[in-house]
Amino acid sequence: MAPVPDSTVVAYRDDGPLSRAMGLLVAGQLPPLPPVVAGAFVIGVLLAIGVAGSDGLAVFAPAVTLLLAGPGSTHPHDGRFDWLVPPVLRLIEYAFVMACGFAHETPPVLIFVLLGALAFHHYDLVYRLRHRVYPPAWLATFGLGWDGRMMAVSLVALSGWTTVGYVILAVYLWALFGWESLTCWLAAPRSGVPGTDTGTQD
Known part of the structure; x- marks a missing residue:
């Protein structure tokens, strides 16, 4: 499988x-793949020993992932x-949420x-980038990013209000991602979507 263009991989x-703030500290000099793979391994070990169920250790998983993957x-x-x-980061995030x-x-x-x-947002992100319908810069900030969402899940787990926290987070993300996706696609030029350009010339 050939890699997609650089800017698209970063967007994925x-x-x-x-995470972006940590990346600025190393100015793009850290190769991204080895730290992410190491983070996945560490997260797997932490989850295997029950870190997600321990009130004192739940915060370690996203913190470790952020420290390893963020600078890249x-x-x-x-x-x-x-x-x-990107798929390794998706695996880490989904596994931690579950x-x-x-x-x-x-x-x-x-x-x-x-x-x-989360799956809707990531599918929408992949689909629109393939068709050059780029999301606004603010979406990653208000959507919290994989790092912010993992931190949010960790904090509600530490607080003991996991059910309430999952409800609030799910409602917020569905509303944000659904509304933004709908308005973005409605505003996108039809020529940017395959199959809508008939190729006729005057």
Whole structure:
């Protein structure tokens, strides 16, 4: 599989303000893939030993991921396998959301509603970037990014209000991503969508 263009791979990461700020510290000099793979391994170990269910350790998983993967956010992602970074970040985020939810006895329907909001956003992001319909810069900030969402899940787990927190987060993200996607596609020129350009000439 060939890697997609550099700027598109970076956009697929869906970094939030925290991750982007850490990337600025290293000015794009840190290769993105090795730290993300290391972060996935560490998160897997933490989840395997029950970190998501421990009130004292729940914050470590997103913090570790942020420290490892965040600095790579400003790299151009032009390596042969750097296209793997976004799917690894998706795996980390989804696994953490599920682990925290199930460990704190959150109703499964709420867990999957929250995951649905994330999956919808990431699918929409991939689809629109393929057709050069770019999301506004503010979306990653208000959408919190993978880093901010993991931190939010961790904080509600630490507070003991996991169910309420998942409800609030799911409603907020569905409203934000759904509204922004709808308005963006309605405003997009039809020529930017395959199949709408008939190719006729005057």
